[in-house]
Amino acid sequence: MVLAHLGSSITRALVRMSSATVVDEKALGDCLNEITRALLQSDVRFETVRGVQANIRNIVSLDTLAAGTNKRRIIQRAVFSELCAMLDPGKPAFVPTKANKPSVVMFVGLQGSGKTTTCAKYARHYHRKGFRPSLVCADTFRAGAFDQLKQNATKARIPFYGSYMESDPVKIAVKGLETLRKEGSDLIIIDTSGRHKQEAALFEEMRQVAQATKPDLVIFVMDASIGQAAFGQAQAFKQSVSVGAVIVTKMDGHANGGGALSAVAATKSPVIFIGTGEHMDNLEVFDVKPFVSRLLG
Ligand code: GDP
Numbered sequence: 001m002v003l004a005h006l007g008s009s010i011t012r013a014l015v016r017m018s019s020a021t022v023v024d025e026k027a028l029g030d031c032l033n034e035i036t037r038a039l040l041q042s043d044v045r046f047e048t049v050r051g052v053q054a055n056i057r058n059i060v061s062l063d064t065l066a067a068g069t070n071k072r073r074i075i076q077r078a079v080f081s082e083l084c085a086m087l088d089p090g091k092p093a094f095v096p097t098k099a100n101k102p103s104v105v106m107f108v109g110l111q112g113s114g115k116t117t118t119c120a121k122y123a124r125h126y127h128r129k130g131f132r133p134s135l136v137c138a139d140t141f142r143a144g145a146f147d148q149l150k151q152n153a154t155k156a157r158i159p160f161y162g163s164y165m166e167s168d169p170v171k172i173a174v175k176g177l178e179t180l181r182k183e184g185s186d187l188i189i190i191d192t193s194g195r196h197k198q199e200a201a202l203f204e205e206m207r208q209v210a211q212a213t214k215p216d217l218v219i220f221v222m223d224a225s226i227g228q229a230a231f232g233q234a235q236a237f238k239q240s241v242s243v244g245a246v247i248v249t250k251m252d253g254h255a256n257g258g259g260a261l262s263a264v265a266a267t268k269s270p271v272i273f274i275g276t277g278e279h280m281d282n283l284e285v286f287d288v289k290p291f292v293s294r295l296l297g
Helices: 003-018 025-041 046-059 071-087 115-128 145-155 169-182 200-213 224-240 258-267 288-295
Strands: 103-108 133-138 187-192 217-223 243-249 271-275 283-285
Touching: 003 025, 003 071, 003 288, 025 046, 025 071, 046 071, 046 258, 071 258, 071 288, 103 115, 103 200, 115 133, 115 145, 115 187, 115 217, 115 243, 115 271, 115 283, 133 145, 133 169, 169 187, 169 200, 187 200, 200 224, 217 224, 217 258, 224 243, 224 258, 243 258, 258 271
Parallel strands: 103 187, 103 217, 133 187, 217 243, 243 271
Antiparallel strands: 271 283
């Protein structure tokens, strides 16, 4: 994953700063400039990068540090905590529970983002944890969507609901919930339709499905390779439905991953999983601190 490039560039900047004879304003400035460049090259938005730089400056006030304090360590810690803060909106996402009523999770995202595949991976993840998940195909826009979901669900041995006849996604979603609830599912996952662009009709449809099904969690699925477009796209989805979590797919590809940081900033929601391949098992739980540690090597 190319996010590793970002990590190694930042690590290089920190090592260079650490090996400077004295850690003065110039050494800190050079280090921050290098980090800024690395973040911008990874498609993180300018506003976010500027904020990061200002925050590190605030934490590391060289003038006020007592003599003998380890400035290098303080700068390294500040960089680590700022990278974590970028990925952590401070509010955890809803986690499905095996309560009396089934948890309802709705997936949204553009076509091709990996939504249908990720729904099945997500179901499988919870199946392994002892849940009885199920899938609803509320995508009536794309021909073949139901077949794809059916195929994935069958592969993952997950019950599913959909219709070849009904063209109203709201009706399918409501009927799907009712049917799967009766069958004893405790986690119902609704796949909605995606379009190529952020069209008004897509958002209206999503809003209606959400209104009718009242999901506990709406997950925005984003392809890691969309780069700079991530912020606008994530924000547009957030404005239409109440996105509560993000899954970034195709992290195994050549994307530079900065889009993930932007999606967190735009939706104020955490990344909960990353997709790392086409197979059903290629879904990794996303934890900020180990991720940033790994990133910085
Ligand atoms: P949807 O239109 O958003 O429902 O997208 P699909 O689930 O149909 O996925 C589009 C393509 O991306 C398919 O070929 C998937 O196999 C592929 N895909 C989904 N997630 C990943 C991932 O994490 N890594 C890779 N390499 N491919 C993925």
